[in-house]
Amino acid sequence: MARxxxxxxxxxxxxxxxxxxxxxxxxxxxNAGHEVVVVLSAxxxxxxxxxxxxxxxxxxxxxxxxxxxxxxxxxxxxxxxxLVCHGLGETVKSFLGFQAGVMTDKAHGRARILNVNxxxxxxxxxxxxxxxxxxxxxxxxxxxxxxxxxGGSDTTAVALAAALKADVCxxxxxxxxxxxxxxxxxxxxxxxxxxxxxxxxxMASLGAKVMEIRSVELGMNHGVKIHVRHARSQAPGTIxxxxxxxxxxxPVRGVTVSVNEARITLLKVPDRPGVxxxxxxxxxxxxxxxxxxxxxxxxxxxxxxxxxxSWTDFSFTVPLADYRQALELMTAAGREIGAQEVxxxxxxxxxxxxxxxxxxxxxxxxxxFQTLADKKINIAMISTSEIKISCIIEKDYxxxxxxxxxxxxxxxxxxxxxxxxx
Amino acid sequence: MARxxxxxxxxxxxxxxxxxxxxxxxxxxxNAGHEVVVVLSAxxxxxxxxxxxxxxxxxxxxxxxxxxxxxxxxxxxxxxxxLVCHGLGETVKSFLGFQAGVMTDKAHGRARILNVNxxxxxxxxxxxxxxxxxxxxxxxxxxxxxxxxxGGSDTTAVALAAALKADVCxxxxxxxxxxxxxxxxxxxxxxxxxxxxxxxxxMASLGAKVMEIRSVELGMNHGVKIHVRHARSQAPGTIxxxxxxxxxxxPVRGVTVSVNEARITLLKVPDRPGVxxxxxxxxxxxxxxxxxxxxxxxxxxxxxxxxxxSWTDFSFTVPLADYRQALELMTAAGREIGAQEVxxxxxxxxxxxxxxxxxxxxxxxxxxFQTLADKKINIAMISTSEIKISCIIEKDYxxxxxxxxxxxxxxxxxxxxxxxxx
Numbered sequence: 001m002a003r004x005x006x007x008x009x010x011x012x013x014x015x016x017x018x019x020x021x022x023x024x025x026x027x028x029x030x031n032a033g034h035e036v037v038v039v040l041s042a043x044x045x046x047x048x049x050x051x052x053x054x055x056x057x058x059x060x061x062x063x064x065x066x067x068x069x070x071x072x073x074x075x076x077x078x079x080x081x082x083l084v085c086h087g088l089g090e091t092v093k094s095f096l097g098f099q100a101g102v103m104t105d106k107a108h109g110r111a112r113i114l115n116v117n118x119x120x121x122x123x124x125x126x127x128x129x130x131x132x133x134x135x136x137x138x139x140x141x142x143x144x145x146x147x148x149x150x151g152g153s154d155t156t157a158v159a160l161a162a163a164l165k166a167d168v169c170x171x172x173x174x175x176x177x178x179x180x181x182x183x184x185x186x187x188x189x190x191x192x193x194x195x196x197x198x199x200x201x202x203m204a205s206l207g208a209k210v211m212e213i214r215s216v217e218l219g220m221n222h223g224v225k226i227h228v229r230h231a232r233s234q235a236p237g238t239i240x241x242x243x244x245x246x247x248x249x250x251p252v253r254g255v256t257v258s259v260n261e262a263r264i265t266l267l268k269v270p271d272r273p274g275v276x277x278x279x280x281x282x283x284x285x286x287x288x289x290x291x292x293x294x295x296x297x298x299x300x301x302x303x304x305x306x307x308x309x310s311w312t313d314f315s316f317t318v319p320l321a322d323y324r325q326a327l328e329l330m331t332a333a334g335r336e337i338g339a340q341e342v343x344x345x346x347x348x349x350x351x352x353x354x355x356x357x358x359x360x361x362x363x364x365x366x367x368x369f370q371t372l373a374d375k376k377i378n379i380a381m382i383s384t385s386e387i388k389i390s391c392i393i394e395k396d397y398x399x400x401x402x403x404x405x406x407x408x409x410x411x412x413x414x415x416x417x418x419x420x421x422x
Numbered sequence: 423m424a425r426x427x428x429x430x431x432x433x434x435x436x437x438x439x440x441x442x443x444x445x446x447x448x449x450x451x452x453n454a455g456h457e458v459v460v461v462l463s464a465x466x467x468x469x470x471x472x473x474x475x476x477x478x479x480x481x482x483x484x485x486x487x488x489x490x491x492x493x494x495x496x497x498x499x500x501x502x503x504x505l506v507c508h509g510l511g512e513t514v515k516s517f518l519g520f521q522a523g524v525m526t527d528k529a530h531g532r533a534r535i536l537n538v539n540x541x542x543x544x545x546x547x548x549x550x551x552x553x554x555x556x557x558x559x560x561x562x563x564x565x566x567x568x569x570x571x572x573g574g575s576d577t578t579a580v581a582l583a584a585a586l587k588a589d590v591c592x593x594x595x596x597x598x599x600x601x602x603x604x605x606x607x608x609x610x611x612x613x614x615x616x617x618x619x620x621x622x623x624x625m626a627s628l629g630a631k632v633m634e635i636r637s638v639e640l641g642m643n644h645g646v647k648i649h650v651r652h653a654r655s656q657a658p659g660t661i662x663x664x665x666x667x668x669x670x671x672x673p674v675r676g677v678t679v680s681v682n683e684a685r686i687t688l689l690k691v692p693d694r695p696g697v698x699x700x701x702x703x704x705x706x707x708x709x710x711x712x713x714x715x716x717x718x719x720x721x722x723x724x725x726x727x728x729x730x731x732s733w734t735d736f737s738f739t740v741p742l743a744d745y746r747q748a749l750e751l752m753t754a755a756g757r758e759i760g761a762q763e764v765x766x767x768x769x770x771x772x773x774x775x776x777x778x779x780x781x782x783x784x785x786x787x788x789x790x791f792q793t794l795a796d797k798k799i800n801i802a803m804i805s806t807s808e809i810k811i812s813c814i815i816e817k818d819y820x821x822x823x824x825x826x827x828x829x830x831x832x833x834x835x836x837x838x839x840x841x842x843x844x
Contacts, residue, residue: 057502058509068516069501072494079491080479087480094490
């Protein structure tokens with residue numbers, strides 16, 4: 001007998017027929033002897049509908065009031081789930097965030113879970129009953145309803161799984177699991193059976209859309225085994241867990257690409273201490289998040305007139321949505337800082353390879369650069385972490401680069417074809 | 423400066439434009455120096471939409487889960503109201519039932535308010551802010567959401583007005599106030615300026631649809647002055663309060679009619695002690711509510727064969743919806759009880775006159791019966807209370823009887839035309 005938290009996303013509860021189908025699935029798990037807590041998202045489209053109403057009511061909706069409005073989406077789907085279960089002969093209670101003991105901080109619209117007291121859920125489980133919980137919502141110390149932001153229902157599910165010491169947190173969605181890359185981009189993409197939290201974090205933050213970062217982090221911090229799987233298939237999906245010997249041995253686990261960034265470069269900035277800080281503090285005080293940062297000292301012979309003066313080129317990337325604002329800020333600031341020129345480029349892509357195995361393999365980076373070079377793809381920026389390498393390239397080559405890297409690292413084969421020769 | 427609870431019904435918050443209009447009204451009251459708490463119903467049609475979903479999910483929806491579902495209706499309208507206020511430059515917080523301190527018993531779907539602790543509302547008022555409260559909902563001792571049943575938002579408003587010791591509870595609706603009778607039936611119907619709780623209770627229970635009985639009772643028990651008025655008019659409506667000298671002096675205040683009842687008669691029942699009790703206990707154990715009851719001893723000469731045996735005719739009325747079931751029960755029971763015959767009639771109307779003044783006037787009943795007789799309307803049953811007289815008549819004459827009584831008691835004139843001669 002296992003204790004299982006099952007989370008069903010909006011597309012799995014889009015109408016009563018689909019809700020009936022997930023209810024049967026949850027009941028089947030219970031009847032197989034498991035203890036089951038079900039977490040539900042709002043019915044597909046409902047959150048957007050409510051958000052549209054909020055914006056019609058007020059152009060910049062108050063976050064607290066928006067949370068009161070949005071949280072009804074999960075309240076409706078969870079109550080309907082419980083009613084459908086009753087119709088199937090199963091007594092199931094639905095619980096709102098506060099009833100499930102989901103305590104958050106006060107950051108409306110993007111609240112963080114502070115702690116979980118699932119006493120009422122434990123009571124239901126001890127009575128041999130399923131329990132249904134509205135995802136995405138909690139309550140703060142003021143007794144106000146909060147919502148957890150994008151992917152919040154995943155976070156609810158993982159947090160409950162941690163608090164209940166569940167054996168597994170099953171995330172049901174409309175894909176089979178985590179893939180080596182986006183199957184829409186590369187038809188050789190292959191489902192990954194097991195992936196470590198760290199790898200999944202890099203995959204998620206780099207543009208794989210299945211799981212939100214926060215819930216993976218939460219799972220990692222509490223050692224919650226997460227099983228991402230298809231709501232309408234019995235086939236196993238992808239297990240996200242601690243790195244272990246059962247995992248594939250290939251140095252690279254997946255390829256991701258993001259086209260939601262833009263690059264800004266300040267050319268020939270006087271190379272003084274504090275110049276990077278002054279540039280970035282301007283950006284961050286505008287609420288813009290910087291991703292990659294590269295500083296590269298210029299040593300062009302034309303600058304030798306004053307041997308005491310040196311210059312540097314400074315580049316960074318920002319979300320595409322913030323590009324215009326960031327470029328304006330930098331164009332204004334560039335003059336004061338003494339930059340020769342400020343240039344921007346919003347026609348870029350970030351292609352990345354991810355894999356815990358690259359820690360123990362040399363030559364991974366070289367194979368990546370060579371593969372891109374072979375396709376005549378120019379690399380504008382490079383950044384690396386212990387388990388990933390990212391390259392900024394021209395946007396037009398985004399998909400070509402993914403396919404080329406997927407093939408080069410033999411990701412269509414288990415263990416990278418018995419470990420890619422790198 | 424007054425403390426005011428304003429309640430807006432579903433038709434007054436049916437869309438964002440209407441919500442904006444009631445928001446302006448509430449803000450204007452605040453800007454005039456008053457302390458204002460606003461209670462909102464769900465947007466028109468929303469509760470029905472949710473209820474339909476519940477029934478599609480499960481033919482006999484579980485009451486607790488249905489409450490979780492239905493309570494979202496008021497949550498949405500109240501959050502939207504607060505957002506609209508923000509858009510108008512007014513900081514307003516919305517409060518769910520539990521946040522407004524509305525504690526109820528555990529009877530899901532028809533919960534009664536046990537007590538109200540409006541601490542958070544007091545805080546808002548003390549900060550000079552409006553507060554918006556979701557009507558129709560509360561929380562029970564299990565921390566479960568409850569709903570208060572039909573007219574529940576009125577009940578919320580009156581209960582909050584009592585707890586906050588408000589000067590007045592304004593019930594905004596889509597009619598101008600309480601009328602002497604239904605204006606759709608009688609074009610001479612006149613708006614009543616002031617009416618006592620007792621009269622309003624009789625009017626409400628007899629078919630006037632503007633206010634639910636429970637909220638009037640609650641107002642009476644706590645001495646809350648209730649002002650029923652039109653949401654889109656500045657004209658005063660009807661004040662419901664303690665009987666006082668400012669009220670009209672006419673013996674009759676209004677005429678009501680109900681066509682939602684049916685009559686069942688057991689003919690020639692052996693007149694033994696306990697026979698009425700045995701009939702009515704059968705009906706009540708089937709969960710059917712009996713309204714009028716009449717027992718009338720038969721003294722027909724044909725029954726003189728056994729001078730020790732006497733008989734009685736026994737009639738009662740039940741809601742039309744329960745008529746078939748009640749008739750079947752009585753047909754079966756009639757044989758055992760020894761009734762000669764059981765007959766039913768679902769083609770009846772109950773026409774009533776109501777007025778606290780009839781306590782001090784003789785001849786009111788006589789004028790009522792004479793008026794009906796003049797129109798050749800036969801009276802099948804009569805029942806009276808201190809301040810009302812009801813007659814069961816044939817349904818076809820329902821509207822004619824209302825018009826005739828309205829005219830006979832001169833209800834189109836203030837004070838019944840300086841007190842109807844009765």
